[in-house]
Amino acid sequence: MAVAISGGKDSLLMAKLFQELQRQRQVELELEFIAMDPGYHPNIKELLIDNCKHLQIPLHIFEADIFKIAQKIAGDYPCYMCAKMRRGALYTKAQEMGCNKLALGHHFDDVIETTMLNLLCAGSFKNMLPKLKAKNFAGMELIRPLYLIKEKDISRFTGYCGIWPLNCACMVAAKKIGNKRYEIKALIEDLRENFQEVEKSIFRAGHNVYLDSILGWKKDGEHHSYLDHYDDE
Ligand SMILES: Nc1ncnc2c1ncn2[C@@H]1O[C@H](COP(=O)(O)OP(=O)(O)OP(=O)(O)O)[C@@H](O)[C@H]1O
Numbered sequence: 637m638a639v640a641i642s643g644g645k646d647s648l649l650m651a652k653l654f655q656e657l658q659r660q661r662q663v664e665l666e667l668e669f670i671a672m673d674p675g676y677h678p679n680i681k682e683l684l685i686d687n688c689k690h691l692q693i694p695l696h697i698f699e700a701d702i703f704k705i706a707q708k709i710a711g712d713y714p715c716y717m718c719a720k721m722r723r724g725a726l727y728t729k730a731q732e733m734g735c736n737k738l739a740l741g742h743h744f745d746d747v748i749e750t751t752m753l754n755l756l757c758a759g760s761f762k763n764m765l766p767k768l769k770a771k772n773f774a775g776m777e778l779i780r781p782l783y784l785i786k787e788k789d790i791s792r793f794t795g796y797c798g799i800w801p802l803n804c805a806c807m808v809a810a811k812k813i814g815n816k817r818y819e820i821k822a823l824i825e826d827l828r829e830n831f832q833e834v835e836k837s838i839f840r841a842g843h844n845v846y847l848d849s850i851l852g853w854k855k856d857g858e859h860h861s862y863l864d865h866y867d868d869e
Contacts, residue, residue: 648687673699741782749821761845
């Protein structure tokens, strides 16, 4: 299994949890810890290496010129393109290293933010899934082991082990522009004041879709409408 380390708090915790699972020998695990350098500033790269050393995570770093390319292709809103290209580079490396799984450090807050992002920005209802089979990389599976863990609990871990984790190390994130995710995060925070357990409701919505009350859906790339079979009954 390849454990993808961005140097952020989430993937560092995920790495430690996998090491703990391996130590307890309850499941048979072969682990590779991989980090892709998308064009980090040298200081950022050093921080990534230092954090992993401090946490005793044996890291393989490889390079891919993603920041520049995403900026070129996607201009003012490169985050989506950057994430897509990152994913491809990670799958490729994981496969090269003989892994059949790629673990990413997305957590509960990422999951509900993605649901809201799709709803409010793309006009679609779509969840981030806890595991999925890679479409373009035969035999590879993507897993998200931190799916149910809340971000605030992860932050507590970071404080406890005394590291200084990286945030997304690009200029867009630094200025907090061009990335709707930050706005969605703030929106959910605001909603929490007036809607009890709003995070739980957003999460549960994906488990409670009433297919008989849906206007249209897409499956295997094809669009369907509830009217397609309206007169059949
Ligand atoms: N440069 C990278 N190298 C390796 N894995 C990465 C890289 N960037 C992202 N990932 C993986 O994808 C996951 C999600 O990426 P995202 O950018 O949303 O996370 P992050 O907030 O930057 O970092 P983290 O999730 O580690 O705190 C990361 O948790 C990590 O597993």
